[in-house]
Amino acid sequence: MDKIYNNKNVEEKIYKKWGDKGFFKPEERFGSKKKFSIILPPPNANAPLHFGHAMYVTEDILVRFHRMKGHKTLWLPGADHAGFETQFVYEKKLQEAGESRFDYKREELYKMIWDYVQENRKGMENQLKRLGFSLDWERRKFTLDEDITKIVYQTFKNLYDDRLLYRQKRLVNYCTFDGTSFSDLEVIYEERKNPLFYIKYGPLVLATTRPETKFGDTAVAVNPEDKRYQKYIGKEIEIETVLGKAKIKVVADKMVDPSFGTGAVKITPAHDFDDFEVAQRHNLPMVAVIGFDGKMNKKAGKFEGLYVRQARKAVVEEMQKKGLIEKIDENYVHRIGVCYKCKNPIEPLPMEQWFVKMQPLAKKAIDTVKKGDIKIHPKSFEKLYFQFLENIHDWNISRQLVWGIRIPAFKCEKCGEWEVTEGELREKCGKCSGKMVQDTDTFDTWFSSGQWPYATLKTTDSLEFYPTSVMETGYDILRWWVARMVMLGIYIQEKEGIKDVKQQVPFENVVLHGLVNDPLGKKMSKSKGNVINPLELVDQYGADAVRFALVYGTALGNDQSLSYPKLQAMRNFTNKLWNMARFIEFQGNERTFKTSELSIKEMQILSKKHGDEDIWKSDREMVQKIEEITSEVTRLLEKYDFNHAAQNLYDFTWHEFADIYIEESKRTLNNNDASGKDTFEVLSSSFLILLKLIHPFMPFVTEEIYDVLYGGEEDLIVSKWPSL
């Protein structure tokens, strides 16, 4: 053995061996009948993994732990097409080449992105392998695989038939820069400074940040309690506008806050979510003045064709000329919805889209966690889960993108009738024989990934693993993904005729890890340029050290900052293990002792042989301690306490086993008699137990040591987890 552990000589060789021997495939061992399964949260196929993905190491730890316990264990890998994210990235690439998506036909663009994604996917999968993840690659899935999309179509159709899906013209969050609508979750809110204009509306003055939408006003609203405006309620007032005189109705609605501005609000149902609701209550017409291109339409008269921002400026100038602006508060700060990707303001626009009715689905998802059929770890995240589901809005699943699963809905050009299919094409209208045209939109990515556990298991003939044991992911996508998987998972199983709620849920446990920030505690992001590729660190410190550093010293669900000193310490730990092995190898060779593989029980029996002889004190103690650490680590792993399991192993290995026991053992070994041989048996056997306990955390170095020291045909990855 080399004096220093060199991960580069080991990792690739060992990973290949595991794969060649088929150890990643589910298999019953040691007579156990239990099953254990995890579906890997499918990383986006559009880019290399970032460092946060390395947190999936907790899944590998669980998977290896259960595999060693003999459970039939499956860890299924996959990749997500990440609709909008990917198209966004790809469009950026096109832009750099001086092109745009409009230079290509739909099919061409799709094909180009497809090739791009396949290339990236390979790199991403290689990263997962380098981290030592024991994934069953034969079952790998992609969200755009044909058999997966078939299931997605089916669910869509079922929702439609069950009237949980409807198409309606409603206000949607639309980004006019990226040309697509978004769900509520995808809109982020930012503080922006925008002037607040006090504009004259006939006898009234009202405050607005969006004077350019006034062409779409269909009412003015005041609070029903507001004494100042009582005389106008229900009446029409005559107003002077930049486009001439007009009349407008005054309505009373409790949504108006009398203390804001002047207490009177212009109602623009087509471009504001609140106003839209007021309009519903008061039966007001909806007049759109902004188009999907972000420009004013003909309703805006001479301002037609101007972008919103330009129109605002022009309208205000015109109004000022006509004396219609009373004052302007230039320092007004408010929060507005912006596109999470390009950060431009979200434009609420009226648009026909497919919506999923969430309340019935959400209710079941809430109940199942309340009843404990799904457990969330750490428990504190339950609140976030409930908060989201209890206030959920209907889910807009239409996206105006090319990259994704095209919605299998067809509209008759003649009679306007919609037909939803399970993916097959429709050319003729069933009602009037008119020509059918397919919806050009694709599904929100989360609509397909929300069906991931069922879809992946079904299409790999692995439904025996449904529901999976654990869903492990970052808490940041609890609402985006986990909650939706619960809702859709239950729904799908209901449709499959499964009655037992315990069988409907997609997983039994949700385990949430925190985020990994950069060494300065800042969130890693491409725009900040502080993203770290996990492979850089794997090269530098070894996969085992990287893995151990991620779980050591951070409580489950807490964020952590990448720490180079910690990585170094863990690299030293791998080397410590290596040298402990070297010591044992050397001692064995010196005395022609063979390493033994006694169980804890066998060591206890051996230990009795020496009664309370003083020279055997440390051996006796080690037998006792190795039993304690075994049950402690087992207990901690069963409750997902990776941090303490790792800390215990680290402390015990270094300070109990190496510093004390190995030092003590030298005395006995040097006796070179029967007691020395027995000590060597305990030394090598208890070290092997330690190797097994550490293996889920540091699979490479432990497997390599096992190979060198204990040899034979066996492999640590499928060895039996220690117990009494």
Place this chain on the structure above:
RNA sequence: GCACGCAUAGCUCAGCGGUAGAGCGCUUCGUUCACAUCGAAGAAGUCUCAGGUUCGAAUCCUGAUGCGUGCACCA
């Protein structure tokens, strides 16, 4: 605005009702005999602040301050 989380040794973080912990850093000493990516010894903290509950609080409760995050319709 509402909610949640975090504030513990110089730094990064565990602990979460019973005499303050780890890693890194720091100080002193030690290399033929597994490992200097090492060993031995050591210094270092009114556990953010103010009240309260308790025989006893870093740990539970209330409030304050600071930082972070999530949610919300302020025109």
